[in-house]
Amino acid sequence: MLIQRRANFPIECISWSDFQNCPTCTGKQPGISLRHWRFAWSLRCKVCGSELVPLHGNREGLAQLPSRLRHRAQEGAVRLRTVYRHGNVHSGRRMDLTLQVAAVLAPELRHGALFSLNQIDRFKALAVINLGMTRPLLATALTMKSDRVGETKLRIAFPHKGKLVDRLARLAESLPSQRSREVGAPKNQSRTNSTGMTHSPRQEYLQAARRAIDQLGENAERSDLLNCAVKFFESASQSNVDIS
Known part of the structure; x- marks a missing residue:
């Protein structure tokens, strides 16, 4: 199968071999292989509209995907397809950097996640692309907030991005923590630190x-x-x- 690729695009968006297929189409015509199944952004079959599934692995996991992850992955797939088809190298580099950052903070999103047979990892990679194009600082800062060594990982992986990591660290520090409020606490009770001083939310x-x-x-x-x-x-x- 001959598929033309963009030589200078920063992200590999077309698989060199089949990694997913349409269960409906292959059921009607065994052995069929359609070109669009190899695109990283393809989530549904263009012929029948069925959701594409990995060739191997746990296909039952498709029904267990969180709705929010599915929605963000779909948006990320649209963004990736648009940027690739327009040949927008600048946005492609931004997506590539986003995936690099994600790979540092989440090992399962390392190289090849866009074609992963683990559907959850693949959807996460597409969702990361969406967040990277809409709220890149927030997405990374939220991860750093929950990962104590996240800042160190980023500084080691991107020594030339020191100022950006500094800004991410400040943003992560300023974000409210999910543990900052205890369920059932009195609404008018202010938080108290170890010195007995109260803090009012900004x-x-x-x-x-x-x-x-x-x-x-x-x-x-x-x-x-x-x-x-x-x-x-x-x-x-x-x-x-x-x-x-």
């Missing part, structure tokens, strides 16, 4: 939290509220930064 945190509650409702999942609030916080306090 005003921008409160505003972001209110906006998240207004958008998702008071009965939404706590993790959804936190992620939504952080999104509002970043959009209000962080300017766009070119990480390429």
Whole structure:
């Protein structure tokens, strides 16, 4: 199967061999292999619309994919396809750097994840591309917040990006922690540190939290509220930064 590739594009977007197929089409015509099945961004068959599945591995895992991961992966796939077809090398480098950062912080997302037979890892890689093109600083800072050695890993892997890592570290430090509020604590009780001094949440945190509650409702999942609030916080306090 001859497929033309962009020689100068930073990311390998077309597999050299089949790694997924359409169960519906192969059931009707065994041995069939369609070109678009080899694209990194292909998640559904263009012929029948069925979801593509890995050739090997656990196909049952497809039904267990979190809806949020699936949605972000679909958005990432659209972005990757658009950038590749337009030959946008600048955006391609940005995506490549995003995947490099993700590989440092999450080993399962190392080289080849876009064609992984582990569907969850592949969807994570596509979701990372989406976050890298929309909220790159936030996505990395959230990971650094939960990974104590994440900053060290990034400094070792990207010694020439010291200023960017510094900014990520500051952003990660400023983000509210999911453990900062205990379930069932009195609403008017302020937090106290080891010296007995009380800390009031910064005003921008409160505003972001209110906006998240207004958008998702008071009965939404706590993790959804936190992620939504952080999104509002970043959009209000962080300017766009070119990480390429």
